[in-house]
Amino acid sequence: MKIVFDSGVLITFSETCFLGLFEDLKKELGEFIITNSVLDESVLRAKKIMRFKLSGIRIEEKINFNVFNIFKGSKELDEVTKKILELTNNMFYINNRPLKIIQLGEAECLALLGLTNANYLAVDERTTRMLIEQPHGLLKILKRKNNTNKISFDENKYIKFKELIGNVNAIRSVDLLAFAYKKKLLKDLYLNKENIKASLYAFKFRGCSVSFEEINEFVDNL
Amino acid sequence: MTNIDQLKYIEIISKIIDFIKQKNSQALHDLESIVLEISINNDNKDLSEICVIIYALRKIISKKHFINSDSWKEYEFEILQNLDISINVFNELDLSKFNNVIKNIQLIIEKSDKELGRYISRILDDARIKLASTAYAYGLSANQAASLFSVSKEELMNYIGITKMPDEDESFKNISQRVHLLEVMSKNDNI
Numbered sequence: 001m002k003i004v005f006d007s008g009v010l011i012t013f014s015e016t017c018f019l020g021l022f023e024d025l026k027k028e029l030g031e032f033i034i035t036n037s038v039l040d041e042s043v044l045r046a047k048k049i050m051r052f053k054l055s056g057i058r059i060e061e062k063i064n065f066n067v068f069n070i071f072k073g074s075k076e077l078d079e080v081t082k083k084i085l086e087l088t089n090n091m092f093y094i095n096n097r098p099l100k101i102i103q104l105g106e107a108e109c110l111a112l113l114g115l116t117n118a119n120y121l122a123v124d125e126r127t128t129r130m131l132i133e134q135p136h137g138l139l140k141i142l143k144r145k146n147n148t149n150k151i152s153f154d155e156n157k158y159i160k161f162k163e164l165i166g167n168v169n170a171i172r173s174v175d176l177l178a179f180a181y182k183k184k185l186l187k188d189l190y191l192n193k194e195n196i197k198a199s200l201y202a203f204k205f206r207g208c209s210v211s212f213e214e215i216n217e218f219v220d221n222l
Numbered sequence: 223m224t225n226i227d228q229l230k231y232i233e234i235i236s237k238i239i240d241f242i243k244q245k246n247s248q249a250l251h252d253l254e255s256i257v258l259e260i261s262i263n264n265d266n267k268d269l270s271e272i273c274v275i276i277y278a279l280r281k282i283i284s285k286k287h288f289i290n291s292d293s294w295k296e297y298e299f300e301i302l303q304n305l306d307i308s309i310n311v312f313n314e315l316d317l318s319k320f321n322n323v324i325k326n327i328q329l330i331i332e333k334s335d336k337e338l339g340r341y342i343s344r345i346l347d348d349a350r351i352k353l354a355s356t357a358y359a360y361g362l363s364a365n366q367a368a369s370l371f372s373v374s375k376e377e378l379m380n381y382i383g384i385t386k387m388p389d390e391d392e393s394f395k396n397i398s399q400r401v402h403l404l405e406v407m408s409k410n411d412n413i
Contacts, residue, residue, distance in 0.1 A: 094263045095263070102365065125379065127361060130394075146259065146263070206383050207381075207382045210388055211389040217396060
């Protein structure tokens with residue numbers, strides 16, 4: 001199996017001191033891939049800002065130990081990324097103007113999914129995940145938030161977008177941690193219900209798109 | 223830039239001037255919502271910077287310890303003066319000069335906050351992160367929202383994590399469902 005990682009998931013694991021888990025997760029799941037943009041964001045740029053430097057150093061160590069493979073970049077990646085940007089940033093229209101919803105970094109991760117025949121995108125932020133899983137849910141959010149009725153969605157562009165990324169799923173940091181729990185990859189300390197709950201909450205507080213209800217439901221059923 | 227866009231900018235700045243003079247923080251708040259939506263829907267960084275100013279100013283004029291101080295009167299004069307200059311500069315269609323004036327206004331606000339503010343966190347930084355989180359709530363990706371308001375994605379995600387946003391979204395697949403699918407797929411992979 002192949003999983004492409006967005007920077008957000010790496011940073012969440014790093015800041016909660018769960019980065020070491022990726023070595024065991026990799027043995028269970030397969031190949032973990034990142035783009036140069038994710039490397040740049042989570043390591044190179046992070047190391048230039050004291051506030052995020054430690055996180056950058058930790059992630060860099062995992063990359064150096066080949067836990068994550070860096071997709072070096074290619075003309076093909078650039079072309080598919082450009083196509084994805086054109087499609088996604090012209091998929092939703094507000095007052096007859098296209099809405100720019102994602103940037104280069106996210107588009108590159110999405111492009112890599114199709115190019116590497118990956119199975120999953122590991123992503124914590126909501127919009128990219130919803131583009132893969134729930135574009136009509138994203139449309140609902142846009143309609144709820146905007147003070148206009150003129151909001152539309154181009155289904156044809158969405159079909160072309162799906163063709164480029166392939167048949168993939170999205171996974172969040174909380175899902176990976178919960179998977180690790182189920183597979184008993186965590187230290188004994190985290191096999192306790194309250195402690196795994198605390199860990200999942202910690203991921204949520206770092207911006208992972210998950211509700212308290214979801215976490216509580218998972219823990220209650222353990 | 224079209225004439226309509228030009229008019230919009232001038233209208234917005236004129237309203238900021240009026241509302242500051244009236245000390246009307248609610249009106250500034252309403253204006254901020256409108257400008258924010260336009261900047262999000264048009265990926266307009268110039269308007270996002272103006273939004274940051276509106277946010278900061280409405281916070282300032284709602285604080286008695288700010289507006290009652292003698293120092294504030296001088297800062298207010300400078301801000302209003304620069305807002306007037308921005309309209310003139312905008313009429314000359316010199317966008318880079320306009321952006322410099324906007325940056326200058328932000329510097330004056332920063333200076334006033336440093337002198338009169340009671341908190342370590344800076345009003346402009348607060349403005350950026352809160353506006354970026356609203357942009358994310360509107361449906362922009364974290365990178366796009368962060369870029370529009372010049373904040374880091376990490377800071378934005380940490381802030382979003384302490385809001386109710388993730389709890390207000392409809393769940394598509396819950397943790398158990400995603401874990402189950404992952405287990406099935408990894409098993410199939412190993413067969």
